[in-house]
Amino acid sequence: MNRLIKNAMVYDAQNDKQGKYDILVNNEKIAAIEPLISDSGINNLEVIDAAGKVVIPALIDIHTHLREPGFEEKETIKTGAEAAAAGGYSAVAAMPNTSPVADNPAVIEQLKLKAAKAAVRIYPIGSITQTSQGEKLSEIGTLARAGAKALSDDGNPVMNSEIMRRAMEYAAAFELPIIDHCEDKNLSRDGVMHEGYYSTIFGLQGIPAAAEEIMVARDIILAEMTGVHLHLAHLSTAGSLNLVKEARARGVKLSFEVTPHHLLLTDQAVKDYDPVMKVHPPLRSEKDRQELVNALKNGEIDILATDHAPHTYEDKLGEFDYAAFGISGLETALALLYDNFIKTDLINWDDLLRMYYYNPAQVLAIEAEGLKVGARADFLIFNPEHNWTIDKNKFKSKGKNTPFNGWQLSGKNEMTFVAGKLVYDDREGRNEIIY
Numbered sequence: 001m002n003r004l005i006k007n008a009m010v011y012d013a014q015n016d017k018q019g020k021y022d023i024l025v026n027n028e029k030i031a032a033i034e035p036l037i038s039d040s041g042i043n044n045l046e047v048i049d050a051a052g053k054v055v056i057p058a059l060i061d062i063h064t065h066l067r068e069p070g071f072e073e074k075e076t077i078k079t080g081a082e083a084a085a086a087g088g089y090s091a092v093a094a095m096p097n098t099s100p101v102a103d104n105p106a107v108i109e110q111l112k113l114k115a116a117k118a119a120v121r122i123y124p125i126g127s128i129t130q131t132s133q134g135e136k137l138s139e140i141g142t143l144a145r146a147g148a149k150a151l152s153d154d155g156n157p158v159m160n161s162e163i164m165r166r167a168m169e170y171a172a173a174f175e176l177p178i179i180d181h182c183e184d185k186n187l188s189r190d191g192v193m194h195e196g197y198y199s200t201i202f203g204l205q206g207i208p209a210a211a212e213e214i215m216v217a218r219d220i221i222l223a224e225m226t227g228v229h230l231h232l233a234h235l236s237t238a239g240s241l242n243l244v245k246e247a248r249a250r251g252v253k254l255s256f257e258v259t260p261h262h263l264l265l266t267d268q269a270v271k272d273y274d275p276v277m278k279v280h281p282p283l284r285s286e287k288d289r290q291e292l293v294n295a296l297k298n299g300e301i302d303i304l305a306t307d308h309a310p311h312t313y314e315d316k317l318g319e320f321d322y323a324a325f326g327i328s329g330l331e332t333a334l335a336l337l338y339d340n341f342i343k344t345d346l347i348n349w350d351d352l353l354r355m356y357y358y359n360p361a362q363v364l365a366i367e368a369e370g371l372k373v374g375a376r377a378d379f380l381i382f383n384p385e386h387n388w389t390i391d392k393n394k395f396k397s398k399g400k401n402t403p404f405n406g407w408q409l410s411g412k413n414e415m416t417f418v419a420g421k422l423v424y425d426d427r428e429g430r431n432e433i434i435y
């Protein structure tokens with residue numbers, strides 16, 4: 001089948017595209033991309049007028065929790081992939097903190113089988129240690145052979161530095177990146193929010209910035225020693241940014257990600273004790289947030305990622321102290337980033353693509369050719385004029401745990417194409433997943 005996208009505003013500097021183009025899609029590939037493509041003589045053609053809309057490669061989320069197997073009440077591979085399609089992603093990398101943990105090839109194989117039927121591509125991440133307990137290494141070679149694209153004990157840190165050192169040595173040998181959740185458990189203890197002025201005022205146990213920064217520093221030292229590619233998950237403090245900058249200047253091979261919620265919210269948001277604000281790492285101080293936004297503006301952030309962490313209503317019910325950590329993020333990230341940072345000219349579409357398409361693909365060593373002839377047709381059609389209000393009840397994700405419910409935004413993903421297939425269609429408010 002053929003599809004012709006007409007009059008789109010196309011951004012993809014990597015392929016020298018910035019301006020009005022027509023895009024012809026033939027089955028799973030981009031067949032042509034020209035300022036003007038005539039529809040005459042093309043058989044079996046659907047024409048989509050994208051005047052006033054933006055076309056970019058669909059995003060790649062390097063940090064997603066799909067919950068299956070084991071926690072299907074929070075999310076399944078199917079519903080998580082649908083949320084990703086709706087959010088404008090062609091691919092997500094699935095964290096291994098399922099039950100059983102993805103510390104063996106059987107869990108990875110199972111994920112790959114189910115992923116083959118999902119709305120977007122899913123790349124498995126294997127665990128660093130058995131059951132992510134931080135004590136015994138997983139069989140890293142076996143995980144690599146089964147198709148793991150990275151290793152992480154996300155949800156948990158690897159507290160033992162000797163174990164982390166060995167994990168990095170193996171990972172380097174198999175050319176897999178190590179993705180670390182940086183948290184010194186002895187410092188974070190039973191903390192539920194950022195330690196600072198507001199934790200004192202609210203009477204909640206704090207997690208100091210140092211709990212993150214100490215592990216960032218340790219990981220950098222070990223990465224330097226072992227030569228592994230270190231990817232730091234969900235960095236949230238000004239101190240972490242400084243450590244990363246210093247390491248880079250020394251030539252350490254590393255990358256890091258920042259989430260939309262850490263760019264947009266602070267510890268003050270915990271004021272109503274609503275567990276929807278409870279997340280790891282915690283929402284930090286306004287100063288930290290401002291430093292993250294500065295880094296975004298200065299092109300210093302490598303990767304944007306959701307850390308999509310869906311939970312049930314019950315998991316997020318009741319007292320702040322006892323609720324689960326995590327935010328459901330796949331269906332809000334792109335629009336939040338557009339409305340707050342692209343529309344306001346802090347960054348442009350190509351900055352977004354660097355952080356949310358090219359760099360994640362590079363870390364995972366997966367294909368990302370962008371918008372050019374012969375490339376896999378993975379792209380989205382975004383309508384910058386689409387005014388809407390975030391409504392968690394319309395989420396495809398089972399996780400309705402968003403702190404952004406009710407936010408009014410301008411700009412929304414309206415269509416997602418994965419390998420030439422229309423998987424999400426929100427024209428006229430359809431909000432439809434297509435298989």
Ligand SMILES: NC(=O)N[C@@H](CC(=O)O)C(=O)O
Pocket residue numbers: 065097154155156181278279280281307309310325326327
């Ligand atoms: N981010 C969170 O608060 N929670 C994540 C785990 C994690 O990313 O550390 C989860 O799996 O629920």
Ligand SMILES: [Zn+2]
Pocket residue numbers: 154155156181233234280281
């Ligand atoms: Zn984490």
Ligand SMILES: [Zn+2]
Pocket residue numbers: 063065095154155307308309
């Ligand atoms: Zn996570």
